[in-house]
Amino acid sequence: MTLTSKNKRLYARAKSFRPELAEEDVISLWEYNLDLELPQGKVDGFVLIDSKTCTVYENEQEKLSFALDTVKEFKFSAGVGCVLAEYTTKDGEAFLLSRADCHHKNKMASAIKAVNNFMRYDEHAFHKHAPQELVCPKCGRAYRPGSETCLTCFSKKKMIRRLWDVASPYKWYIFASMAVFVLTSFVSLIAPKISANLTDNYILSDEPVIWTAFLVVLVQILLFQLLRYALASFQKYFLLLAGNKVVHNLRNIVFEKIQRLSIARISKRTAGELMNRVSSDTARIRMFVVNEMSRLLEQILLFVAVGAVLFAYDWRLALLIILPMPFILVAFSLFRGTMGKLFRRSWERSSQSNTVLHDIFSGIRVVKSYGMEHREATRFEEFAAAEKETQLKIEKKWAYINPILHFLMGAGEFFLLFYAGNAILGGDMTFGDMQMFSTYAGMIYAPLQFLAGFPRMLMMAMTSITKVFEIIDEPEDIADKKDAVELKVEGQIDLENVSFGYDEAVDVLRHIDLHIKPGEFIGLVGKSGTGKSTLINLIMRMYEVDEGSLKIDGVDIRDISQQSLRSQIGVVLQETFLFNGSIFQNIAYAKPDATREEVIKAAKTAGAHSFIVKLTDGYDTWVGEKGCTLSGGEKQRIAIARALLHNPKILILDEATASLDTETEKQIQDSLAALSHERTTIAIAHRLSTLRNATRLVVLDRGKIAEIGTHDELIAKEGIYYNLVMAQREMSKMA
Amino acid sequence: MAPRGMGGPGGPRGMGGPGGPAGGGKRKGSRENPNSVAITPENAKFSMRGGFLYMQCPKDAEPVRVALHRNFPFMFLWEYISVLDTDNYELATIRSVDLFDGEEKEMLVRELERKYYSPVIQEIHSVKERFGFSYWDVETSGGRLTFTLQDTFKSIVRAGEGKLFFFDVDGNRFVIEDADALDRKSRKRIEIYL
Numbered sequence: 005m006t007l008t009s010k011n012k013r014l015y016a017r018a019k020s021f022r023p024e025l026a027e028e029d030v031i032s033l034w035e036y037n038l039d040l041e042l043p044q045g046k047v048d049g050f051v052l053i054d055s056k057t058c059t060v061y062e063n064e065q066e067k068l069s070f071a072l073d074t075v076k077e078f079k080f081s082a083g084v085g086c087v088l089a090e091y092t093t094k095d096g097e098a099f100l101l102s103r104a105d106c107h108h109k110n111k112m113a114s115a116i117k118a119v120n121n122f123m124r125y126d127e128h129a130f131h132k133h134a135p136q137e138l139v140c141p142k143c144g145r146a147y148r149p150g151s152e153t154c155l156t157c158f159s160k161k162k163m164i165r166r167l168w169d170v171a172s173p174y175k176w177y178i179f180a181s182m183a184v185f186v187l188t189s190f191v192s193l194i195a196p197k198i199s200a201n202l203t204d205n206y207i208l209s210d211e212p213v214i215w216t217a218f219l220v221v222l223v224q225i226l227l228f229q230l231l232r233y234a235l236a237s238f239q240k241y242f243l244l245l246a247g248n249k250v251v252h253n254l255r256n257i258v259f260e261k262i263q264r265l266s267i268a269r270i271s272k273r274t275a276g277e278l279m280n281r282v283s284s285d286t287a288r289i290r291m292f293v294v295n296e297m298s299r300l301l302e303q304i305l306l307f308v309a310v311g312a313v314l315f316a317y318d319w320r321l322a323l324l325i326i327l328p329m330p331f332i333l334v335a336f337s338l339f340r341g342t343m344g345k346l347f348r349r350s351w352e353r354s355s356q357s358n359t360v361l362h363d364i365f366s367g368i369r370v371v372k373s374y375g376m377e378h379r380e381a382t383r384f385e386e387f388a389a390a391e392k393e394t395q396l397k398i399e400k401k402w403a404y405i406n407p408i409l410h411f412l413m414g415a416g417e418f419f420l421l422f423y424a425g426n427a428i429l430g431g432d433m434t435f436g437d438m439q440m441f442s443t444y445a446g447m448i449y450a451p452l453q454f455l456a457g458f459p460r461m462l463m464m465a466m467t468s469i470t471k472v473f474e475i476i477d478e479p480e481d482i483a484d485k486k487d488a489v490e491l492k493v494e495g496q497i498d499l500e501n502v503s504f505g506y507d508e509a510v511d512v513l514r515h516i517d518l519h520i521k522p523g524e525f526i527g528l529v530g531k532s533g534t535g536k537s538t539l540i541n542l543i544m545r546m547y548e549v550d551e552g553s554l555k556i557d558g559v560d561i562r563d564i565s566q567q568s569l570r571s572q573i574g575v576v577l578q579e580t581f582l583f584n585g586s587i588f589q590n591i592a593y594a595k596p597d598a599t600r601e602e603v604i605k606a607a608k609t610a611g612a613h614s615f616i617v618k619l620t621d622g623y624d625t626w627v628g629e630k631g632c633t634l635s636g637g638e639k640q641r642i643a644i645a646r647a648l649l650h651n652p653k654i655l656i657l658d659e660a661t662a663s664l665d666t667e668t669e670k671q672i673q674d675s676l677a678a679l680s681h682e683r684t685t686i687a688i689a690h691r692l693s694t695l696r697n698a699t700r701l702v703v704l705d706r707g708k709i710a711e712i713g714t715h716d717e718l719i720a721k722e723g724i725y726y727n728l729v730m731a732q733r734e735m736s737k738m739a
Numbered sequence: 740m741a742p743r744g745m746g747g748p749g750g751p752r753g754m755g756g757p758g759g760p761a762g763g764g765k766r767k768g769s770r771e772n773p774n775s776v777a778i779t780p781e782n783a784k785f786s787m788r789g790g791f792l793y794m795q796c797p798k799d800a801e802p803v804r805v806a807l808h809r810n811f812p813f814m815f816l817w818e819y820i821s822v823l824d825t826d827n828y829e830l831a832t833i834r835s836v837d838l839f840d841g842e843e844k845e846m847l848v849r850e851l852e853r854k855y856y857s858p859v860i861q862e863i864h865s866v867k868e869r870f871g872f873s874y875w876d877v878e879t880s881g882g883r884l885t886f887t888l889q890d891t892f893k894s895i896v897r898a899g900e901g902k903l904f905f906f907d908v909d910g911n912r913f914v915i916e917d918a919d920a921l922d923r924k925s926r927k928r929i930e931i932y933l
Contacts, residue, residue, distance in 0.1 A: 040790055043852030046881055084812065085912035086856035090790075098804060100790025105856060106910035345868065345931045352892040706826075 018052045021061055029054045031122045034115035036104035038086060051089070051102055053119050058091070060101065077123065080116040087112055163469050164297075170254050171293060177246035178298065184239040185302045189309055191232050196443040198224055204436030247294030255286045258475055266482045267546045268506070276362040280355055281475055285468040292465035300458060303451035310448040317441070324419040325445050328412045332452065335412065339405050344463045346401065350394045351467050357387035413449050420445050482548055488565040493572040493653040494557045495522035495684035497543060501552035504542060512538045514707045515552070522653075525677070525685040527695030529725060530704035536688045539704070540656050543686065544573055556654075574652030576660035580643040582634075587616055588623040590642055595650040606649040611672045612641035636663040644672065657687040661694055673697055692732055701725060771829075778822070778831045785843050792850045794822060796831055805830065807850050813898035820851070857912035858884070860905070863925040875905075879913065886911060895932050903929075 014033055019025050032053040039045030049062035053072065060068040076092045078101070087109045089101040104112060171178065198221060206218050259282055262270065270278075314322035364371060364380050371380050424441060427433035497520040505511040513535045520526055528536045541547050542554060545561050554561045556569065571594070582590050591606060592598040603623065607613040615638055619625045627634060627642075634642070640663050647655060655676075661669045669691075676685065677697040689695050701718055703711035703725050711723050718725040776782065776796070783796035793802035803824060810819035820833040833839075836847045858879035865876045873891040877884060886907040888894040896904045901917040915921065918929060 038856065040853070041849075043849055043856065044858075044880060082910075083854040083856060085910070086854075088853075098789050098791055103853065106907075109910060348868070349892075349931055356892075 014050060017050065018061075021066070022052070025052075025054070031055055032115045032119035034089070034102070034112045035108060036089070036102035036112070037108065038103040038105060040100055040103050049102065051115075055122075058119075072123070075123070078116045078119050080113045082109070089116055163466065163473065166473060167289070167293070167469060170257065171246070171250045173253065174246045174249045177242045177249070181239045181242035181246065181298060182301060182305075184235050184242065185305065188232060188235040188239065189302075189306050191228055191235065192306075192447065193309060193313060195225070195228050195232075196440045196447075198228065199443065200434075200436035200440035202436075203439055204434045208435055243294050243298050246298075247290050250293050251286050251290035254289060254472065255282060258282050258286065258472055261476050261478070264480055265478060266480070267541075269478060269481065274359055274362070276359045277355065280358065281471055285472050288465060288468035289472065292461065292469075296458070296461045296465065299454060303454045307448060307451040310444055310451075314441070314444050314448065317437075321420065321423055321441060324423055325416045325448065327419060328415040329452065332409060332412045335405075335409055339401075343398070343401065343405075344466075346394070346398045347463050347467055350391070350398055353387070353391040353394045357384065357391050360384055360387050413452055416449065417442070417445060482545060482566070484565050484567075485563060487563075489559065489563055490568040491557060491559055491564045491572075493569070495524075495653045496520065496555075496557045497654070497684065497686075498555040498558070499542075499552065500555075502542065502549050502554055503551040504538060504547065504549050506538075506547075511550075512707050513542075516709055518702065518709065518712075520684055520686070522684055523681050524700065525687070525698045527698035527701045528686065528688045528704065529692065529695070529701055529728065530710075534704040535707045536704055537658055540658060540686060540688065543654070544575065544656065545569060571650065572652055573654045573656060574647030574650065575656045576640070576643050576647045576658070578659035578662055580639045582627045582639055582642060584627075586621075586624045586626055587619075587642060590627060591623075591645045591649055593646055598649055602649060603645070606645040607642075609648050609672075609675045610641045610644035611668055611675070612638070612645045615641070637665065637668065640664060641668075641672070651682070653683050655683050655685045657685065657689075659688055659690065662689065662691065666693070669694060692729055775829045776831050777834055779838050780840075780843065783831065785839075785846050787846055792846060794830070803830070807833075807847065807854065809851065809855065812855060813896075813902075813904060816851070816855075817848070820847075855912075857904070857914045860913050860915045862922060863928045866928050872908075877913070886913065891932055897933070903933075 011033065014035060015025075015027060015030060018030070018033060030052070033050065035050045037046055037048060039047045047062050048064075049060060049067070052059050052061065056072055057069055058072055058075065059066060074093050076094045076096075078089065078091045081088050081090065083103075086103055086105055088103050089112060090098055091101055092098045102112075202221050202225070206213055206221065262278055262282070311322070311326070314325065360383060364384065371377060420441060424433060424438040428435060428438060497518075499516050499518040502513060502516040502518075503511050504513045516539070528539065530536055538547075542549055543561075545566060548562070556564060561569070574594075583593065588600075588603055591603050591612075595602075600623075604613060607616060607623075616623055616625070625633075627639075640660065644657075644660060661672060664672070673694065673696075687695060687698070695701060696715065698715070700712065700714060702709055703718070703723070705724055711718055711721060711725055713721070719729065778794075778796055782798065783794055784798045786793045786795070786802060788802070788804075791804050792807070794805045795802050806823045806825070806827075808821040808823050808827075809816065810821060817837065818835045820836065821829050822831040822833060824830055833847070836844055836851070839847060858881040860877045860879050862878040863875065864878065864883070867874045868891065873888045875886050875888065877886070886905070886909075888905065889908050894906045896906070898904055901915075901919050903915040903918055905913040905915075907913070915929070918926065918933065921929070
């Protein structure tokens with residue numbers, strides 16, 4: 005039995021009060037930091053539970069102690085910005101026990117779970133339940149939930165290296181472009197030397213000019229120019245090729261990753277935001293790879309080469325030229341932080357106005373039907389104005405910074421003029437040499453100018469790179485095991501003691517035991533929020549169970565490959581989605597190789613065929629964005645046909661027929677019932693008549709199974725189901 | 740400008756409580772209580788037992804354990820309060836806690852403050868940003884502390900003139916009552932996120 009580091013510390017603390025306490029005696033242990041009586045007051049306390057007693061220590065003193073056998077259960081509850089623990093005694097009296105800020109949430113929740121499990125099942129599992137606390141070994145900060153990379157210790161260098169990993173398949177293009185660049189630089193370095201020769205030996209020469217030699221020099225200059233341009237276009241060609249391939253690759257990686265993420269993680273972000281990551285951010289990265297990163301390498305190369313040449317000619321002059329450089333570098337680092345934040349803000353603003361736009365257009369029907377066009381226009385204008393303002397701020401700041409940098413860079417030329425002027429007057433230097441130096445000085449400052457702008461480009465790119473890698477690095481909480489099996493599903497589903505909550509603190513489903521035989525039709529009944537949809541989410545493995553086991557045909561769901569599982573489950577949700585495409589394509593979505601006959605058969609079973617044949621274009625009718633040419637019921641029937649097409653062994657209907665009229669619903673129900681012996685069906689419906697064909701009904705109440713049985717059995721029981729049925733009868737009488 | 744993230748999409752995440760995480764939205768029953776009454780000292784009485792608030796309504800009824808819930812937790816801290824039973828079913832409403840006085844008002848205020856914990860940020864010592872997370876070192880009404888925001892821009896919500904709510908990665912809330920009233924350095928540190 006091992007305690008996590010955090011628990012070890014807490015255990016040591018408990019031991020200082022109870023020296024005889026052994027590690028395995030601890031049933032549960034949690035810390036808290038807020039006062040119960042003074043809501044804003046801080047305390048330092050912990051609750052220690054062993055097999056006999058529960059003791060509360062606060063501010064280094066024992067505050068309270070009571071026997072565990074007087075307690076019925078402990079309960080965790082979430083306040084707002086804080087969490088609370090309470091307990092109920094066997095005679096039904098409730099007492100508040102401890103209060104802490106949300107930092108303690110998961111630890112407190114699982115500690116309470118541990119003590120309850122001990123009291124209920126005699127299961128000693130504190131150590132198992134204690135959430136693993138992972139801390140970055142370098143900086144000591146806790147990792148963010150679900151993440152195992154410390155974002156504080158994450159370096160830019162590493163980011164660039166990651167980007168390089170993506171780019172490396174195309175490294176030969178990049179190398180080729182750099183090789184061409186080396187040639188270009190070489191040519192560039194020779195050109196001033198020829199010019200100096202021209203000036204000193206021909207233009208300013210006192211000797212008579214040999215015309216043929218003069219022409220040779222001119223032709224040389226011309227050829228070098230031509231060569232430079234030719235090389236430059238080759239270089240550009242290779243770079244564009246590389247950049248586009250890199251981004252294409254990156255886009256696919258991001259897109260595939262998003263597809264692999266669980267629903268829970270995807271729904272944290274808006275569709276607009278995800279689109280931004282796939283399209284805009286990757287485009288920004290392409291810019292960076294094609295234009296900036298490669299140029300950075302070139303410019304450094306050029307800088308070193310020109311520097312070497314300058315020093316070789318005259319080291320004093322070279323020193324004068326590079327004199328302002330340290331100042332420039334200091335100026336860079338000073339401005340970098342501020343600019344980075346501004347760019348973040350600008351990104352955020354533009355993403356916001358995009359989201360607003362997306363929001364307005366998606367809800368355009370609502371906007372129009374309430375006559376809110378003007379208000380929405382104003383809203384968008386506000387966001388656009390905010391974006392403009394940030395952009396303006398950036399430009400303004402840049403306008404301040406840029407001239408300063410340029411002035412510093414220009415300073416080197418003044419020194420050059422001063423020194424070279426003196427040298428020429430003293431006869432130590434020719435005019436041609438000065439001209440050559442001046443050209444080299446210009447060449448050494450060109451890379452510097454680029455470097456001055458580089459932090460800005462780097463910052464903008466970094467923001468995009470981080471955002472893209474944030475998606476790529478997002479842990480897949482539901483990943484296939486290495487040895488996941490491909491299962492041919494028969495349709496038996498076994499839930500044993502299954503508990504689940506969307507967050508660790510609150511269980512939505514509690515201790516569910518349910519055994520479904522192949523071919524059964526199970527109706528799930530219960531009020532909204534009792535966990536019905538959650539239960540089917542678990543069967544589809546959209547989420548992982550927290551406790552207990554869920555088996556399909558006797559195999560743990562975690563051991564089955566997700567692809568094989570979902571390809572044998574058909575799902576129809578209340579909210580249907582039709583893709584842009586024909587009705588045929590939409591039905592054949594889950595089985596692209598389906599024949600026309602199969603599609604028609606599925607459509608007939610789903611009661612869709614009759615209305616499809618009435619459409620001018622039949623199965624070729626294009627259902628546009630959201631299938632807006634069809635009614636809700638028609639879309640629903642297409643979705644049912646889609647689910648039936650691949651003949652799933654498990655069919656899940658989540659309020660699938662709620663938007664149909666009773667007659668159509670009955671028709672579909674009957675055709676489904678005719679086929680039901682072939683598959684296990686689980687249906688959720690508020691309209692109880694929908695479930696009249698069900699072999700068994702499962703009534704959920706507050707996350708637990710309250711009743712289970714056939715319609716007649718449950719009516720005879722006169723419980724929750726009976727009341728629901730009676731209430732609906734009353735309703736239909738009224739109607 | 741309408742406050743960002745209030746009820747609309749793109750609101751802060753990980754706030755816990757009703758609404759909860761994505762996908763777990765419909766946790767509460769959708770029943771409405773047709774008999775939910777607005778209560779005053781005339782028709783209801785409050786008391787404390789075991790650290791919990793109990794209500795008697797009418798006054799001669801059996802005490803029922805209740806919890807208080809702010810209907811507008813950003814704007815109205817002491818008004819528009821729902822009185823819920825342990826199933827989060829609304830039994831009654833309180834227009835304003837000021838309707839009560841003495842010990843009873845104290846009980847209501849303490850109950851609300853106990854449920855809603857959001858230390859007030861008085862000074863910002865430093866903000867460090869790394870890859871989409873920001874690390875804050877602040878002085879609050881509950882002492883100096885540090886917290887982490889994920890997606891900083893979305894985790895700071897404007898709730899009226901100058902009032903800001905911070906939602907950190909753990910689900911804690913912090914509040915700045917008036918951003919304009921902060922000292923110059925603190926204001927400069929937060930300015931960029933507004």
